[in-house]
Amino acid sequence: MNSIFYSEKSFRKQTHRLKVVSLGNVPRRRVRGDRRFPRKRQGGGVRCQPCVQCRARAAADGGEAGTGKGKRSRNRRRSLIRSPKRRVERRELSAGTSGGGGAVSEMCTARQGLWGRRQRALLCCVLVAAWEAAWGQLRYSVPEELPKGSFVGDVAKDLALQPAALRDRGARVVSADRTQYFTLHANSGHLVTAERLDREQLCDGVQRCVLRCEVIVEGEMKVYEIEVEIMDINDNAPTFSEIQIEETLSETTGLGTRLPLSKAHDPDVGVNSLQSYELSGDEHFSLSVQVGADGEKRPELVLAKALDREEAAFHELVLRASDGGEPARTGTARIRVSVLDANDNAPVFSQAVYAVRVPEDVPVGSTLLTLTATDADEGINGDVKYSLKKISEKASKIFHLDPETGSIRLMRTLDFEESDSYELGVQARDSGELFDTAMVSISVSDVNDNAPEISVRSALSEISEDAPPGTVVALLHVQDRDSVANGEVRCSLVGDVPFRLRSSVGSYYSVVTSRELDREEVSEYNVTVWASDGGSPSLRSSAVLALRVLDVNDNAPVFAEARYSARLPENNAEGALVLTVRAWDADWGQNARVRYRLAEGRVRGAPLSSYVSVQAETGALYALRSFDYEEVREVGLWVRAEDGGAPALSSNVSVRLLIVDENDNAPQVLYPPSSSSETTTRKQPHLQENNTLVISNRMRYFALHANSGHLVTAERLDREQLCRLVERCVLHCEVIVEGEMKVYEIEVEIMDINDNAPSFGEGENEVRMSEMTAPASRFSLSKAHDPDVGVNSLQSYELSGDEHFSLSVQVGADGEKRPELVLAKALDREEAAFHELVLRAIDGGEPARTGTARIRVSVLDANDNAPVFSQAVYAVRVPEDVPVGSTLLTLTATDADEGLNGDVKYSFKGISKKFSRIFHLDPETGSIRLLRSLDFEEGNSYEMEFEANDGGGLSDNAVVIISVTDVNDNAPEISVRSALSEISEDAPPGTVVALLHVQDRDSGANGEVRCSIVESLPFHLERALDNYYSVVTARELDREEVSEYNVTVWASDGGSPSLRSSAVLALRVLDVNDNAPVFAEARYSARLPENNAEGALVLTVRAWDADWGQNARVRYRLAEGRVRGAPLSSYVSVQAETGALYALRSFDYEEVREVGLWVRAEDGGAPALSSNVSVRLLITYMWDCHRCAGMEQCLLAGIMYGNRAVLCSSFQFHVA
Template sequence: MLPKLSLGLVASLGLFLVLSQTAFGDVSFSVPEEMKQGSVVGNIAKEIGLDVGKLAARKARINTDGSSKRYCDINLNTGDIIVTDRIDREALCGKKASCVLKQELVLENPLELHRITVHVQDINDNSPQFKKKTIKFEIRESANKGSRYRLDEAHDADVGQNAVQGYNIEANENFRINVVAKSGGGKYSELVLEKELDREQQQELTIVLAATDGGTPQRSGTAVIHVTVLDANDNAPVFSQAVYKASLPENSPLDTVVVTVSATDADEGINGDVTYEFDHISDENNNLFSLDHKTGEISVTGDIDYEEGSKYEVVVEAKDGYGLSSEAKVIIDITDVNDNAPVIYLKSLTNPIPENVSPGTEVGIINVQDRDSENNRQVRCSIQQNNFILGVETNSVELVLNKELDRESLKEINLLLTALDGGSPPMSGTVVIHITVLDANDNVPVFSQAVYKVSLPENAVLGTIVATVSAADADEGLNGEVTYDFGHISEDVKSIFSIDHKTGDVKLMTAVDFETVASFELRVTAKDGLGLTSYAKVIIDVTDVNDNAPAIFLKSLTNPIPENVSPGTEVGIINVQDRDSENNGQVRCSIQQNVPFKLVPSIKNYYSLVSTGQLDRENLIVSVRDNGQPSLSATCSMYLLISDNLAEVPELKDIAYDDKNSKLTSYLIIALVSVSTFFLTFIIIILGVRFCRRRKPRLLFDGAVAIPSAYLPPNYADVDGTGTLRSTYNYDAYLTTGSRTSDFKFVTSYNDNTLPADQTLRKSPSDFVDAFGDCESSPEVGTAVAYNLNYSVF
């Protein structure tokens, strides 16, 4: 006999944790039993409408429903469901009319769960079999024609049409066969006496009994009926109940009496002696229960497990001494005991989980089973982690992300999932699910300071690290890699400073000058690997160093100076300047002693040259020094012409007189005559303006008349100065006699270190008007002095 699985129900609770995008649907296939391994059951990809090429990427796999044995698997290349193990319908489902294998197809990314139902079709692979090869009867010769003798039922492990369909016996003159259909299904046969027996003629008969099924090809099984002709025994045993029912807790100890059957026989003697035996019982049931042939007690002989079988039915036959028999049915109901803890199966899990997954997202599939029944199998699940919650639906539980994850505060999560059943006492199962939180770029770099303030000497060496900015990003990997750069700054500033993209070092690339720009404000960006950016400000204050020597400027001078000028008379104004700041820009001005002049401070950096005694031709040296460390200084030599009357002026004219001067004098005489008429004056002014614009000379003051270096007006004299200092600046000055207005013209400096003209003496007449008032030229013709200013920078 082939082993059969019991018809008991296995109670289990499947708690599935599924994603919101999981599509539920049953896919059914029908397959005959005993198919060869590798046979194709059907194509699941076509059934669910999934591209075959995505099966491997989505980790498609077949999970069994509560069984460790896998009968089918999936071919990821074709999408076919193939047979991987022997499918024996009789071993799986016994005599059940319908035999179903339940499996699950699990897909990931996104997670999906499809239930697969495989209907196992019966094939005619089992022949009918009798419990005994020889069936013995003792029939009295007094038996009446038409007497019926029930024969042992043949059993076929197949079902339906493949089960036992009929019986027949070999031809004989005493008996015929009668086939009876049972109300619960199945058929048995009776031996019907057609002709009375004659013990004197034949004491024993041997007849072959055959049972046939309805399969193709048809299968059959045989037994031998051995009839011994006896005297008459006309009463069969009678059971006290047609059906006996008993209840038995699972895990009952061995030799526990389940139920006692009882039958009586009205005959006396050997004809009334009753014995009991199981009519037809499977090997499995035969290992669980035993029957006392004399007392009729049914006892436990094996391990009773509710989960393996919750109900058993056996047929007990009572037979008297000469073979008359009857039968009764015994139904044993197994009651469940809470002896199974819930078992948790991790079907699938999205791991790692990105930290930016939205709350409400389902992240895995878990199956929880309890093989007990009723309250013992009612399972409640809980988790000890507030990042996740369990959402219960019909026949399923969803593990849902409850709140946003933050990898920076929690990189690893250990979920303790507990399943507790409803038994008394309850039993529980636990599993720890390890989840790794995957970093998302959700943090911008953060500078250590919003504003960096540094100072930089203007004489700093190129390549000096001015400042180092630093930003940290809480993310990891590429998301946390920070690079630095300048924000929106001008190209001029970018040429002065550079920033190291890795270290954040801000370096000096070109020299800075405090006198040009005293402060720089840089905008610095910190950017992570995926572009999140933050900003900081770097303020660089350039500190002054004493790198500019003072400069001396003669703003006005009375020339010639009458030798009888009164002491205390102002004869000139000197301005000193230093481009440095603070102490470096503070200057002190002085002249040599033993001269009849002194310097009197007026407004800031202006000094009045005041006479102090009797004058003669004088040579003044003006010195100026700043307060820097080390101190820088400059000097200027002034040659003053002292005149006692106007007669000396012609002598000065004669020094540089030429033909050009004579022509100029004629022009001046004509101009003075023409002043008498307004019209001629207006014309001369227009011509003078046009003349000045055409020549565009480089002048010290706007509006001054440019005169060639080789040319001196008749009333002017040229006195060359000789510079003896290291850096000398030379100025030729032409002054009208008795006038405070000076016209300056630059000449070539003595060396290349001379300051350019546009950085030293560039003043307009209005500047002097603002500082000293309007000084008109004297109309009289007087002695003129030409002086040369020489100063050097140390």
């Protein structure tokens, strides 16, 4: 709406008044507008200038509301107060607004006639403009490609502002983009382009191109949003990527054949874009346009008529692309169709499939195959060229086809292991574009060029020497990249080693023990595994396994001699060294440490240990007392050597100690008895009655019965104590028949009875095995010992307690039975960490005796369970003000394993640097701790993946989503975009003094901002655009009451507790001359004696003005008047600055007795305001006494003249 015309002549010099009562949501306001309309003649009408729009804008923005009610009375300047006459002329209504319910009522009075259609049309246009302005948004559309400075829209007009006012109010254009596309013309108020606009560059690919900016009118403190739609113009013609298109068709090409053509491109949109294609130039061809799903048009050349090369070898066509612009733009491409001679014979390969086998070691450059194709045509149509068509990128680097000869040559070395066959698609094409195809199959035969590869997948570095046969010590993987026999691998072990290979799954081999190991024979093995293929010649490779054999206490100490004997002279010194025994143990370390001790025994009824002792470490045997040959001639004892193993092994050796006689006794006659009572130091045994004597080194065990001659036991015989491990227990003694001087040797064999039960060295055994131990694995158990022999000795073992185990009894070469615990069923520590078993040893006695040992099997953990998070996804919501260092969440992952295998560590899995600076994960506890403050405004959600790892490398993953909830931690921000520092006190209510922008970085209710101003101030807030507020005057200002305001604008959010911020607007109220001077007194009077001196001061008037500055500067002057026909100014004068009244002449009481005058006080305003005050000047009579004789004469003279002043030369009296 650029201009509005009126044809009513009577409209001239009319005063109009517009009142917008209600317009949708637009506030109902009255318009204060009393200007006369400037007019311009145009076509017999009157052109209305924007003053009407200005008043409409004032109505929409909140103009003066009402006139009489609720306003305080002010001492206004008279020129500003409408006279009743003017109010009648203008027919001003005193009631503010009227109407309602969305209806529009208007009152526009004129001195002549009623409103016509054009006036109503004017009102509609004005109201539409007010509607747009009230909503604060302007929309324009301009075509693209306008030069810089081109007109976009009349912002001044559409905002109902005069251009000068727009300039004075500091209107400016701001844009969110870096590039400023528009600017506001300072003089005209027009929005113009700041640079050339190219829609295709600004909004390429976008159908509707809209640029947005804002106009800030600083004088009005308002923001208006402007949308400028850049309208497309047809400034681009369709273009082809190729302007010359070459097509080739054989003259035998069938009708209807289609050839896709290159598309045209037009960057314009809508009707200006590409609309159609046209083909011209030849009847042999037509054009078909295909429309894709995306609406894109694709041209195709269609053969409409058979070609004949002899008639025309070429066809020139023109393809035209047209858009829908006015005028239309076009783009063209030339199409040249070459017609080829009819080639009715295609080349033919000699074979449809060519097959060839070549070894993989064929030299590079060798010709593998030569293709042959023949063409029955002649000349150029029979010239055959070969080419590869269907070939992989890899094959194209290996094979080369000669296009002329058809030979296929090798360019790179073949490798059967990479690929054993290649298929190539070959084509034979003649010059007439006819062709034939064939397949070439090249099979590569394997050559034994790869030695077997041995990979040690798992291997032990140590093995116990008691490992049962079949124990796996290494797992090997062997492979040979060759094929067939060349790839058949045979593995073997080098040397006579106690190991063998056992084939496992696929190409896996297990190295297992083939027999029992003996560390004492070999303590270390370097096991060499050879892998040989089946090629000719065979290739082979090897791997060495280093294996150390760990010692087991399987060797008892061995004495250096089978038995020991020593001679000790009688009467030896106590502690004398008798001999030293030596024993060695083939084991190692603690198992080989030997200690010695004596076996239990007795000599002459006393413990053996009271006679001799053995040193535990050295094996030295010492005599603890002095021996007497006559008492003890021989001592037999056993020394035990025991190693440090667990359980310990031991060996016994017999030691025979012969006491050597010394000549320390005199001879004594035994028979015939002597009556002599002479005694000697030592005596021989007495004669028995039967003249016999039992003489034996074991004489303590037997005795000869004197009466019966029976040999009887002298004490209880314990075969196990006497003979211990000796199978046949025989005791020797001698019988001397004294009478015959004969000696008889006696052997007594001690027969075994079942008086001992089998017993175990340890009543409770503990066996440890991994839960991954394979079934059938064997574990040696401690043996039971039964000192009985024969059938009474240990015969069998039994096991009870658990289905997971069984018992196997091995019988050694010496017939000894060794129990072994066999794993019958796989273990699972998580089901049972311990297994309690009972091993029973049974002998063969009647009844049988048994001994038991408890076996506790501890199942060692294997890492067969991965950690498991308690949740797959952890979600937690935390406020953004959670303190730094707080634990936000604790992850929990459990592992059924124990020890290191069950020790779970937590870690991040792929976390960004940003997240790692915010969150810390405790690897031990799984607690996620906050390292830095959270900020909802920076990020309201964090998603991370975590991993729980056990000590064996098994893991589980979980996702943690940390949602940050907004906390009211951001106070609203108030930005003063524009503000007045001064405002006139006569500014009407609704005057904008500041434009504010408020925002709160919080969200939800925390980000909802409410602005307020203290109600006692004459200001309030009005919402403009989003987040914009205008601070406007709420009522009239009065500088005389308040000259300065510090307007505090509070912005409070909706949080709990609410945060708020403030901005202070310092506003100085400028004075308006709305107060006239006021005199100190309502009227003045003064007395002036006659005959006064000229220039005498009569009195001083005083007036004050409540305004400020020049408006408060008071000057005084006399009102016009006359005294006795002469101007008043010839009698008196008033000093303009001070108000002092002076007499300009000497008054004569007889001529002038009283003077009345008016003094005007006028301020310095424009226009000035003034006040008048009346002044009454009384002239008093003066009598000259001419030196009276005395006081009395003067008084008398006064009485004669009544109540008048009488002046004497010396006194002045006032006569009552």
